[in-house]
Each structure stands twice: as C-alpha cells, then as structure tokens.
Amino acid sequence: MFLLNALIGGLVGVQHLLAPRLWTDLAGMQIVETVTWRVIGAALIGFAVGSWLAAQEETYNRVRTLVVMQVIWTTVAAATIAWGILFEGIPPLEWLNVAVLGAFGLAFARYLVRYEVARDDETTAGHLSR
Numbered sequence: 001m002f003l004l005n006a007l008i009g010g011l012v013g014v015q016h017l018l019a020p021r022l023w024t025d026l027a028g029m030q031i032v033e034t035v036t037w038r039v040i041g042a043a044l045i046g047f048a049v050g051s052w053l054a055a056q057e058e059t060y061n062r063v064r065t066l067v068v069m070q071v072i073w074t075t076v077a078a079a080t081i082a083w084g085i086l087f088e089g090i091p092p093l094e095w096l097n098v099a100v101l102g103a104f105g106l107a108f109a110r111y112l113v114r115y116e117v118a119r120d121d122e123t124t125a126g127h128l129s130r
Helices: 004-016 020-027 035-055 064-087 092-118
Strands: none
Touching: 004 020, 004 035, 020 035, 020 092, 035 064, 064 092
C-alpha cells in the first residue's frame, strides 16, 4: 500500500508541480494562477517520499504518524473535492480524484485500525505484514 501510494502520489505531484494546467485543462477547469497547484504538487511529492520511506520500515510504530496523516489527508481531500463537485461547479472528472483519495483513505484507515488494535499485543509488537 505504501509503495502504491508513493507511486501515484509522486506521479500526480510531479505533474502538478511541472505542468499544473495539464490536469485542469483535461478536466475543463480554467485556472488563472498555477502557484496553488504547484504547492499541492510539492506536498504530494513530500507525502510520496514519506510513503516510500514507510515501505522500508519493519514495525508499525515507525510508520504510525504517517498512517494517521494519510487517513486525515485523503479523507479531508476527498470530501473537499466532492463538495466542490456538488456545490461549486468543479467538473465531474474530479470524481476520479475522489475515488482514488477515498480508496487510499479507506486502506490507510483499515491499516490504522488493524495495527492500533494489535499495538498492545506483545506477540505482534506491531510488526508490519508485507
């Protein structure tokens, strides 16, 4: 899950950073400034690097903060985009982003619950399953 998140987040981040109008033109959105999109791209690249590093870890305690951050980020981002589609006229193509972010949100939330429940269990000690 971490590697897939790193790959997708990294690719979208690089695209937003280097060619922010590529996605917005495809979605039919006209943007005046690109700085906001480039900052989002920079954040996505940072999250991608965090996920790539987390994939190298062996224990849950070493990735817990990143998992919590990913649950919050993906859930709030998906809800924000959905709001924009429903109430602010963002093009329907953005449902793709809602679906991807929502899927990662659910996956990270499942991961969080799984390891938080097992966290106090000395026998698992939070070792990550691959």
